[in-house]
Amino acid sequence: MLFRIDPSAPEPLFAQLASQVRLAAARGELDAGERLPAARDLAESLDLNVHTVLRAYQDLRDEGLIDLRRGRGAVVTERASADYAALRAALAVVVHEAHALNLSPDTTLALLKEALA
Amino acid sequence: MTVSAAPAPSMHRRSTTLLGLALPLIILVSSAVLAWSWKDTLPDPVATHWGTDGVDGFGSLTGAIAVILVIGVLVTILLWAISFRTGKMSSTRRMVNGLNVWTAVLLSTILLGTLHAQKGLIDAADVGGVGGTIALGMALATVAGVLVAVVTPACAAAPATDRVPADASRLPLGDGERAVWFQRPRGGVGLAVGFLAAAGTGVAAIATSDWWMLLVTASLVALMAAMFSWVARVDEAGLHVRSSLGVPRTHIPLDEILQARATTVRCFREFGGWGWRIGRDGRVGVVLRSGDALEVTRTGGGVFVVTVDDAQTGAALLNTLADRARATHPVE
Numbered sequence: 001m002l003f004r005i006d007p008s009a010p011e012p013l014f015a016q017l018a019s020q021v022r023l024a025a026a027r028g029e030l031d032a033g034e035r036l037p038a039a040r041d042l043a044e045s046l047d048l049n050v051h052t053v054l055r056a057y058q059d060l061r062d063e064g065l066i067d068l069r070r071g072r073g074a075v076v077t078e079r080a081s082a083d084y085a086a087l088r089a090a091l092a093v094v095v096h097e098a099h100a101l102n103l104s105p106d107t108t109l110a111l112l113k114e115a116l117a
Numbered sequence: 118m119t120v121s122a123a124p125a126p127s128m129h130r131r132s133t134t135l136l137g138l139a140l141p142l143i144i145l146v147s148s149a150v151l152a153w154s155w156k157d158t159l160p161d162p163v164a165t166h167w168g169t170d171g172v173d174g175f176g177s178l179t180g181a182i183a184v185i186l187v188i189g190v191l192v193t194i195l196l197w198a199i200s201f202r203t204g205k206m207s208s209t210r211r212m213v214n215g216l217n218v219w220t221a222v223l224l225s226t227i228l229l230g231t232l233h234a235q236k237g238l239i240d241a242a243d244v245g246g247v248g249g250t251i252a253l254g255m256a257l258a259t260v261a262g263v264l265v266a267v268v269t270p271a272c273a274a275a276p277a278t279d280r281v282p283a284d285a286s287r288l289p290l291g292d293g294e295r296a297v298w299f300q301r302p303r304g305g306v307g308l309a310v311g312f313l314a315a316a317g318t319g320v321a322a323i324a325t326s327d328w329w330m331l332l333v334t335a336s337l338v339a340l341m342a343a344m345f346s347w348v349a350r351v352d353e354a355g356l357h358v359r360s361s362l363g364v365p366r367t368h369i370p371l372d373e374i375l376q377a378r379a380t381t382v383r384c385f386r387e388f389g390g391w392g393w394r395i396g397r398d399g400r401v402g403v404v405l406r407s408g409d410a411l412e413v414t415r416t417g418g419g420v421f422v423v424t425v426d427d428a429q430t431g432a433a434l435l436n437t438l439a440d441r442a443r444a445t446h447p448v449e
Binding site: 001002003004005006007008034035036037041042045046047 | 288290291293294295296297298299300301348350352353354427430434
């Protein structure tokens with residue numbers, strides 16, 4: 001999978017990494033049992049401290065999206081590979097309705113956030 | 118301009134001929150000469166074939182030497198010719214040079230070892246087993262082959278002088294943004310075939326109690342571990358493809374990448390099998406299945422292929438990072 005970070009963005013780097021794994025899971029791009037890159041490799045490639053990557057991986061483990069196993073690294077769990085198809089379909093409906101009503105993305109997001117709160 | 122920066126073909130062809138043709142031929146011919154010099158001390162006929170119960174075939178000394186010499190010379194010349202024609206990438210040259218020396222040393226050790234054991238015998242049927250000689254041959258051949266592969270000269274650095282073509286795919290990336298793309302190609306039909314082969318030799322070794330055959334099983338298992346699980350990575354350093362074992366591996370730096378693209382390969386038709394392959398057209402590839410693959414054309418004309426999912430993203434990122442590297446270190 002593709003990881004990208006933007007050091008100039010306000011979001012902390014570990015959070016940027018973790019949210020990409022969450023998004024990949026929600027898009028259905030991760031299979032259960034799939035291994036994420038080794039923390040050391042990912043840190044080296046993105047020129048990050050390895051602790052930044054480990055912090056992201058620990059957050060993902062706490063959320064139940066990955067298992068951290070000695071020697072095997074970060075492995076995607078069954079939960080992460082759950083079926084997000086219904087959610088994606090519902091989102092498509094939201095997007096369609098928002099377009100139809102000429103709602104701005106900001107307004108739509110605000111509504112979503114209110115509904116989630 | 119791009120291609121002239123690459124080493125002239127004669128550079129790699131000289132080392133290919135020296136290490137991949139001359140050296141193995143010298144080993145084979147001198148072993149044959151040495152074996153012939155033992156003529157007076159050897160029984161006539163000599164033992165030439167061993168079955169599960171010891172010697173079961175006899176022949177003349179000339180015949181025994183000729184068989185080894187003909188097989189060795191033919192294999193050597195065939196592989197050398199392939200490498201001479203298509204060895205633009207150092208990995209191809211390493212593999213062929215190593216393999217030719219491996220073959221020459223193995224055949225020579227078997228010839229000399231089996232004949233040496235018969236020196237002074239009146240009847241060749243009294244000679245013992247051949248397992249130890251084969252094990253010794255495998256060990257010597259592997260050491261020699263690896264050594265030759267290691268000393269085979271690498272390609273000289275050949276930075277590209279042209280930009281990545283405008284029509285190549287790109288991935289939108291902010292100026293300060295950093296990105297990496299990972300894939301783990303593994304498994305495939307080849308793994309199943311390899312596993313069956315390994316299991317087959319293991320069962321045969323136990324059934325016939327030819328213990329040295331377990332070496333073949335072990336080699337097959339090691340080969341599969343090296344060939345059927347890989348990590349491919351695209352980042353600021355270029356493309357890294359390495360086996361989970363650590364070797365074999367390859368690295369193509371960004372400044373030697375002319376262009377990357379997603380393509381489709383057919384492993385049998387184009388590469389004749391699975392694993393680290395040299396294709397019919399000279400492309401080098403880590404090919405585990407037919408289908409999507411990332412293909413990188415490098416300065417010097419070599420083309421590298423790796424079968425991965427989502428090759429589109431990998432190719433686009435590679436082109437984008439290559440662009441960026443050339444903008445930071447202008448190539449003009």
